[in-house]
Amino acid sequence: MSLDRYIISAPGKVILFGEHAVVHGKTAIAGSLDGLRTYALFEKRIDEYLELNLPDLGLQQAFLWPTSVLPYNLVNNIETKDGPQNLQFNDILLQKIKSIVSNGQDNQEINNIQQIAAFTFLYLYTCLKNNSQTSWNGMTICVRSNLPIGSGLGSSASYSVCLATGLLLAFGYISSPYENNEKQEIKKMSELINLWAYQAEKVIHGTPSGVDNSVATYGGVIVFTNGVIQNIRGTQSLRFLLTNTKVPRHTKTLVENVRTRLENFPKIVNLILDAIHGISESFKEILEKEINDDQELCTKIEGFIDMGHHLLNSLGVGHPSLDKVREIAAQYDLHTKLTGAGGGGCAITLIRNGNFFLKKKIHYNTNNTIQ
Numbered sequence: 277m278s279l280d281r282y283i284i285s286a287p288g289k290v291i292l293f294g295e296h297a298v299v300h301g302k303t304a305i306a307g308s309l310d311g312l313r314t315y316a317l318f319e320k321r322i323d324e325y326l327e328l329n330l331p332d333l334g335l336q337q338a339f340l341w342p343t344s345v346l347p348y349n350l351v352n353n354i355e356t357k358d359g360p361q362n363l364q365f366n367d368i369l370l371q372k373i374k375s376i377v378s379n380g381q382d383n384q385e386i387n388n389i390q391q392i393a394a395f396t397f398l399y400l401y402t403c404l405k406n407n408s409q410t411s412w413n414g415m416t417i418c419v420r421s422n423l424p425i426g427s428g429l430g431s432s433a434s435y436s437v438c439l440a441t442g443l444l445l446a447f448g449y450i451s452s453p454y455e456n457n458e459k460q461e462i463k464k465m466s467e468l469i470n471l472w473a474y475q476a477e478k479v480i481h482g483t484p485s486g487v488d489n490s491v492a493t494y495g496g497v498i499v500f501t502n503g504v505i506q507n508i509r510g511t512q513s514l515r516f517l518l519t520n521t522k523v524p525r526h527t528k529t530l531v532e533n534v535r536t537r538l539e540n541f542p543k544i545v546n547l548i549l550d551a552i553h554g555i556s557e558s559f560k561e562i563l564e565k566e567i568n569d570d571q572e573l574c575t576k577i578e579g580f581i582d583m584g585h586h587l588l589n590s591l592g593v594g595h596p597s598l599d600k601v602r603e604i605a606a607q608y609d610l611h612t613k614l615t616g617a618g619g620g621g622c623a624i625t626l627i628r629n630g631n632f633f634l635k636k637k638i639h640y641n642t643n644n645t646i647q
């Protein structure tokens with residue numbers, strides 16, 4: 277039974293190690309950001325209109341569409357992994373939604389951030405509305421976030437998780453944890469949310485790995501390899517300083533550039549991706565070892581940070597502003613790497629403190645898989 281209103285929230289993220297390599301099947305370690313989140317209000321309307329308010333994108337006026345213009349019944353088995361896989365990014369659907377978002381001008385490229393966000397919502401709505409028996413035909417959505425957008429902190433992933441959750445709740449595919457907090461049910465619902473948030477991320481990122489939407493869905497710190505997720509519980513929260521260079525960049529473009537470099541220099545770039553994979557796996561291993569000497573542990577992680585930063589630079593996703601952050605932090609003997617897609621955006625600096633690495637037994641939960 278769906279309610280008439282939902283308020284949903286999902287965290288941003290930092291990638292500690294493995295960005296870009298994770299797109300090519302390697303391992304990444306990502307952590308969710310407690311205080312930086314996206315919030316979405318979904319409210320049922322009595323008319324058959326969709327109203328989308330995106331004030332963070334400088335949208336003065338809400339998008340407003342009659343539901344009658346949208347195509348339906350594209351996906352048969354929404355609730356299984358086959359659902360999205362059967363759903364080809366078929367051109368008719370994409371063109372149809374693109375023309376709706378660009379007010380009827382056909383063959384318009386969707387390139388500004390408002391249209392990308394609107395297209396992502398309409399795509400997910402069209403897939404999930406399907407033939408679900410629900411009274412949520414019309415709805416008003418408003419999205420707000422305190423995450424910097426386009427800065428490498430997973431704003432698109434938290435946006436995608438909020439949209440997927442709101443629509444799955446509205447169309448009755450999941451129920452709120454207040455109505456059903458049975459552990460097994462929550463696990464199933466989280467997997468469905470993550471599956472459809474991943475579809476939304478594909479619209480925004482092009483060929484995402486799924487690590488961003490996974491950590492925005494599950495929270496905490498996760499180890500992610502090819503869609504397999506290990507939740508790391510019981511870790512002492514690592515302390516990082518987040519620096520936003522405020523240099524704008526697009527994740528989709530940066531990911532495409534790395535793919536081109538891999539196609540042009542496969543023998544070299546594959547070794548770099550393997551080295552980045554090695555850092556993620558080594559980090560995972562030291563979390564499991566009983567290293568009680570905090571200094572030794574900290575020195576190892578600082579080594580991973582330095583190597584990780586230089587390896588990402590060699591993939592062409594660095595930026596002078598990120599190196600500047602490294603240089604300034606190094607004056608205080610602190611170690612810094614870019615986080616997310618790079619090319620500007622944010623850097624993370626490891627903060628040492630006395631009891632920084634109080635070791636607690638690290639427990640890996642059973643694997644969750646999302647694809």
Ligand SMILES: Nc1ncnc2c1ncn2[C@@H]1O[C@H](COP(=O)(O)OP(=O)(O)OP(=O)(O)O)[C@@H](O)[C@H]1O
Nearest residue numbers: 332389393421426427428429430431432527616617
């Ligand atoms: N609060 C928001 N409201 C509406 N759309 C948003 C919001 N936050 C993010 N988006 C969507 O996500 C896009 C930014 O995604 P992008 O992947 O480029 O950056 P990011 O997710 O912040 O960085 P990274 O992917 O490197 O972590 C925006 O263009 C917009 O379409």
Ligand SMILES: C[C@@](O)(CCO)CC(=O)[O-]
Nearest residue numbers: 295296484485486616617
């Ligand atoms: C750059 C990347 O690895 C992380 C972006 O936050 C892209 C992805 O994994 O989808």
Ligand SMILES: [Mg+2]
Nearest residue numbers: 430432433527
């Ligand atoms: Mg993103």
